[in-house]
Amino acid sequence: MTTVPFGQLLILPVLLFALGVLGVLARRNLVFILMSIEIMLNAAGLVFIIAGARWGQADGQIMFLLVLTLAAAEVSIGLALIIRIRARLPSLDSDAANLLQG
Amino acid sequence: MNITFYLAATIAVLATVMVITRANGVHALLYLVVSLLAIALVFYSLGAPFAAALEVIVYAGAIMVLFVFVVMMLNLGEIAAVREAQWMAPRIWIGPSILSLILTAQLAYMLVSNEIGNTGRAVVDARAVGLALYGPYLLCVELASMLLLAALVGAYRLAETGRSGVIKGGH
The missing domain is CATH 1.20.5 (Single alpha-helices involved in coiled-coils or other helix-helix interfaces)
Structure with a gap:
């Protein structure tokens, strides 16, 4: 059994984070923007796990637990906001949300 | 065998690319679930079985269910039934199914050969x-x-x- 090099392990979260950034920048639908944020948070958690595995410590998995909690809280608030926006605006286009007033 | 790590990583990236290029929210969610399952397998091969279980239960389970609920809620309308029939077309679910089958085969292989943490790291x-x-x-x-x-x-x-x-x- 050979060891996968640390640098090769880090390629995966970098790619995933870049894809998440691309999603946020390219998509205008709010649901897709939220999904891309999830992808980015997940990539950050993956880096913690990789670092924890690199040094054989449990701290990485604990930080992943905190990222998971943050993602759950962020998704619940974000989706509630999306439902509110949908009730007031005809579309979920994030460019249309600048018409909100008061 | 390191091949499981590389294969799961490839599936994760492929599924994520499919997520950000889909036009339909439900199709993107299908691929997002596959991507999260692949990342859970990566965790498993990195020697973090607890994090892998949490990834499946919390991310692919709870958070994705929230997304599905909201997307379905937003799509309610007269044409909802027609669209639901379109979602059941085989060309929609065949892609995520194939990727999931590959992941399942990998997981079965890792469980049978007891290869947890097979990227050469210590298991935490x-x-x-x-x-x-x-x-x-x-x-x-x-x-x-x-x-x-x-x-x-x-x-x-x-x-x-x-x-x-x-x-x-x-x-």
């Missing part, structure tokens, strides 16, 4: 994580509980409905 099991979590990291648990409570109250207030059942106007 759930016991070590629990001891650290409720020892030096106890304050983090408290902070996480406060964060979840704030999210609960915030989501309740944001989605609050009036007596008529419609979502109230904002203040």
Whole structure:
């Protein structure tokens, strides 16, 4: 059994984070923007796990637990906001949300 | 065998590319679930079985269910039935199914050959994580509980409905 090099392990979260950034920048639908944020948070958690595995410590998995909690809280608030926006605006286009007033 | 790590990583990237290029929200969610399952397998091959289980239960389970609920809610309308029939077309679910089957085969192989942590790292099991979590990291648990409570109250207030059942106007 050979060891996968640390640098090769880090390629995966970098790619995933870049894809998440691309999603946020390219998509205008709010649901897709939220999904891309999830992808980015997940990539950050993956880096913690990789670092924890690199040094054989449990701290990485604990930080992943905190990222998971943050993602759950962020998704619940974000989706509630999306439902509110949908009730007031005809579309979920994030460019249309600048018409909100008061 | 390191091939399981590389294969799972490839599936994760492929599925994520499919997520950000789909036009339909439900199709993107299907691929997002596959991507999260692939990342869970990566965790498993990195020697973090507890994190892998949490990834499947919380991310691919709970958070994705929230997304599916909201996407379905937003799509309600007269044409909803027609669109649902379109979602059942084989060309929609065949892609995620193939990727999931590959992941399942990998997981079965890793379980049978007992190859947890097969990227050459030491396995950090759930016991070590629990001891650290409720020892030096106890304050983090408290902070996480406060964060979840704030999210609960915030989501309740944001989605609050009036007596008529419609979502109230904002203040």
